[in-house]
Amino acid sequence: MTLALPTRTRRARLSTAAPSRTHRLSTKARVGALICTLFVIAAIVGPMVAPYNPSFQSFAPVDILHAPSAAHLLGTTARGEDVLSQILVGLRATLVLGVLTGAIATVLAVVVGISAGFLGGVWDELLSLLSNVFLVLPALPLLVVLIGYLPQRGQTSTILVLSFLGWPWGARVIRAQTLTLRSRDFVAASRETGERTWRIIFFEILPNEVSLIAASFVGTVLYAIGTSVALAFIGLTNFSQWSLGLILYWAQNGNALQLNAWWWFAPAGLCVALLGTGLVLLNFGIDEIGNPRLREATGRVRIDGRAWRPSDPTPVVRSAATARAVER
Amino acid sequence: MSADVEPVLEISGLSVAYRSAAGDVKAVENVSLALRPGEVVGLAGESGSGKSTLAYGACRLLRPPAVITDGGVTYRGRRLAGRSVDILERSPAELRELRWREIAIVFQSAMNALNPVLRVRDQLLDVVEAHLTLGRQDARERVASLLDLVAIPRDRLRSYPHELSGGMRQRVMIAMALAVDPEVVIMDEPTTALDVVVQREILGQIVELKQRLGFAVLFITHDLSLLIELADRIAVMYAGQLVEVASAHAVHHGPAHPYTRGLLNSFPSLRGARRELAGIPGSPPDLRSLPPGCPFVPRCAFASDACTKLDMVLRPVPGASDQGHVSACPFVLPGAKAPGRPTEDVSEVAS
Numbered sequence: 001m002t003l004a005l006p007t008r009t010r011r012a013r014l015s016t017a018a019p020s021r022t023h024r025l026s027t028k029a030r031v032g033a034l035i036c037t038l039f040v041i042a043a044i045v046g047p048m049v050a051p052y053n054p055s056f057q058s059f060a061p062v063d064i065l066h067a068p069s070a071a072h073l074l075g076t077t078a079r080g081e082d083v084l085s086q087i088l089v090g091l092r093a094t095l096v097l098g099v100l101t102g103a104i105a106t107v108l109a110v111v112v113g114i115s116a117g118f119l120g121g122v123w124d125e126l127l128s129l130l131s132n133v134f135l136v137l138p139a140l141p142l143l144v145v146l147i148g149y150l151p152q153r154g155q156t157s158t159i160l161v162l163s164f165l166g167w168p169w170g171a172r173v174i175r176a177q178t179l180t181l182r183s184r185d186f187v188a189a190s191r192e193t194g195e196r197t198w199r200i201i202f203f204e205i206l207p208n209e210v211s212l213i214a215a216s217f218v219g220t221v222l223y224a225i226g227t228s229v230a231l232a233f234i235g236l237t238n239f240s241q242w243s244l245g246l247i248l249y250w251a252q253n254g255n256a257l258q259l260n261a262w263w264w265f266a267p268a269g270l271c272v273a274l275l276g277t278g279l280v281l282l283n284f285g286i287d288e289i290g291n292p293r294l295r296e297a298t299g300r301v302r303i304d305g306r307a308w309r310p311s312d313p314t315p316v317v318r319s320a321a322t323a324r325a326v327e328r
Numbered sequence: 329m330s331a332d333v334e335p336v337l338e339i340s341g342l343s344v345a346y347r348s349a350a351g352d353v354k355a356v357e358n359v360s361l362a363l364r365p366g367e368v369v370g371l372a373g374e375s376g377s378g379k380s381t382l383a384y385g386a387c388r389l390l391r392p393p394a395v396i397t398d399g400g401v402t403y404r405g406r407r408l409a410g411r412s413v414d415i416l417e418r419s420p421a422e423l424r425e426l427r428w429r430e431i432a433i434v435f436q437s438a439m440n441a442l443n444p445v446l447r448v449r450d451q452l453l454d455v456v457e458a459h460l461t462l463g464r465q466d467a468r469e470r471v472a473s474l475l476d477l478v479a480i481p482r483d484r485l486r487s488y489p490h491e492l493s494g495g496m497r498q499r500v501m502i503a504m505a506l507a508v509d510p511e512v513v514i515m516d517e518p519t520t521a522l523d524v525v526v527q528r529e530i531l532g533q534i535v536e537l538k539q540r541l542g543f544a545v546l547f548i549t550h551d552l553s554l555l556i557e558l559a560d561r562i563a564v565m566y567a568g569q570l571v572e573v574a575s576a577h578a579v580h581h582g583p584a585h586p587y588t589r590g591l592l593n594s595f596p597s598l599r600g601a602r603r604e605l606a607g608i609p610g611s612p613p614d615l616r617s618l619p620p621g622c623p624f625v626p627r628c629a630f631a632s633d634a635c636t637k638l639d640m641v642l643r644p645v646p647g648a649s650d651q652g653h654v655s656a657c658p659f660v661l662p663g664a665k666a667p668g669r670p671t672e673d674v675s676e677v678a679s
Contacts, residue, residue, distance in 0.1 A: 308392035310391045312420065313389070314344070314391070314396055316417075317395050318398055
């Protein structure tokens with residue numbers, strides 16, 4: 001069910017973008033979607049189009065710490081590795097980690113949030129307590145300790161740890177929204193018509209929260225990418241798998257900043273920043289889909305060549321009316 | 329109310345349309361209506377007939393895609409000293425001066441029109457301070473006296489809207505509308521959400537305040553029987569057009585237009601004999617493509633072929649007791665019986 005819903009909203013979004021409808025996605029949302037799409041494409045095809053093996057080291061003096069050139073578009077590292085190849089390969093790991101963490105944490109958030117909000121009583125107390133405890137845990141230090149002590153430092157353990165620390169924000173928001181939805185008349189009506197509890201939860205309440213859940217997902221992906229890069233930067237990562245964070249780790253390790261080798265760390269840093277920007281912009285767009293009032297607030301209407309704000313007085317367009325009357 | 333007093337608000341030939349991809353929805357079409365000082369004009373009609381669009385359009389409060397496509401709205405207040413103002417020509421800043429100070433509105437749902445997180449006093453103070461230059465103490469005194477006007481105890485000033493009953497909230501809205509002594513008050517179904525007892529109480533208060541303060545009221549409602557008690561004149565709208573304008577007495581005792589009769593039959597009168605209620609069959613027409621002639625034809629018991637060629641203008645009703653009685657239907661006279669539905673005539677039973 002949770003998997004089927006996002007596809008439905010995506011279809012709805014496509015139809016709203018069609019010119020027959022009056023509203024379109026805002027520029028912000030479209031820029032965000034474009035950035036995210038580009039990164040997803042890069043993550044899919046990146047390892048295939050990477051010009052070199054990212055781990056191939058060449059100690060020929062020409063290849064060491066070389067500024068961007070035709071042979072190495074983004075230059076080389078202190079060990080003669082190609083930075084562009086590292087980024088193209090590393091993007092996939094970073095993105096997969098972000099999306100998987102987002103998915104697991106969002107599922108947890110939805111389950112805990114909706115159960116707490118809808119069931120109420122002792123369940124609400126218990127689940128709220130649980131999410132509050134997770135909320136006050138200082139995430140990064142805990143992650144450092146956990147990942148530092150886990151038997152294997154890999155992608156999987158990072159995803160699991162980030163997921164288990166990343167769900168309570170979403171859960172609290174979803175719980176609050178469920179609480180307000182639970183007391184609405186349409187839920188009371190569906191209970192009155194004899195719908196089962198699970199049906200009320202999944203067919204009455206959940207569709208009303210799709211945009212919230214999507215926003216929570218995108219937010220968690222952003223959190224996961226940021227945190228994983230930070231963890232990798234301080235060396236808590238799998239060194240055999242390239243990711244944006246690992247590039248930054250090696251750059252820091254190799255004193256790239258002191259050596260003025262900007263091409264070593266700037267591209268990876270920009271990728272993280274751009275990806276974050278894209279996700280935030282995408283989140284604005286999801287907000288507008290779920291909350292039509294946001295759309296209206298900025299939406300201008302074009303009437304006879306002039307854009308009217310909602311706060312303008314009712315336009316008077318006499319000439320157009322007579323012109324139309326003549327046409328008939 | 330004599331007809332020669334200059335109207336304080338005059339709507340002439342106003343047309344309002346909602347622009348949509350599928351064409352204009354003509355919500356108000358060529359409507360002329362005058363509101364004289366101190367007069368209560370009732371605007372009646374079923375949902376979607378354009379009553380609210382007419383009133384809000386005349387104040388230019390409708391949001392785009394609503395557009396005014398034709399007509400004029402003239403305002404002549406006492407404070408303007410003989411000058412008249414064309415509302416359709418004014419700039420947003422000039423309109424802001426006019427709004428509330430001259431033309432105030434009591435909105436339909438008091439629950440939504442009051443800000444839930446501000447105390448009643450602060451909301452009233454906002455209005456007073458926005459339009460009058462008063463000292464803090466004077467403004468507070470004025471706000472307190474406003475609550476006296478609508479018979480709410482002064483200790484309620486510190487209340488939040490949710491602490492007031494529905495009737496009290498509506499009265500606060502009325503007090504707010506009267507806060508800066510406007511000449512015209514538009515009331516958009518102010519009593520619809522209230523029970524009949526509170527409704528009568530508030531209506532009584534409106535009448536009393538009107539007599540004391542001398543403002544004119546444009547009262548929008550779908551409840552014709554209520555207007556008969558409250559209004560001086562009643563304008564009946566159907567499908568965005570006026571179909572009948574007459575004094576309340578004339579509407580009660582000799583309604584001319586078949587639609588007015590239908591409306592009268594849909595409501596029990598507050599006083600008077602028991603009678604069987606009858607609705608109006610069918611539903612309102614599509615405002616994007618009105619049929620030629622009278623829009624009421626498909627639902628009218630009197631309909632004939634001539635109706636589809638009818639020019640929709642208001643004509644004086646021949647032989648009416650009220651000089652200003654006009655109707656868009658030249659075929660049906662007051663008291664005429666509908667073919668095939670003889671029990672429908674209200675005037676005999678109700679009077």
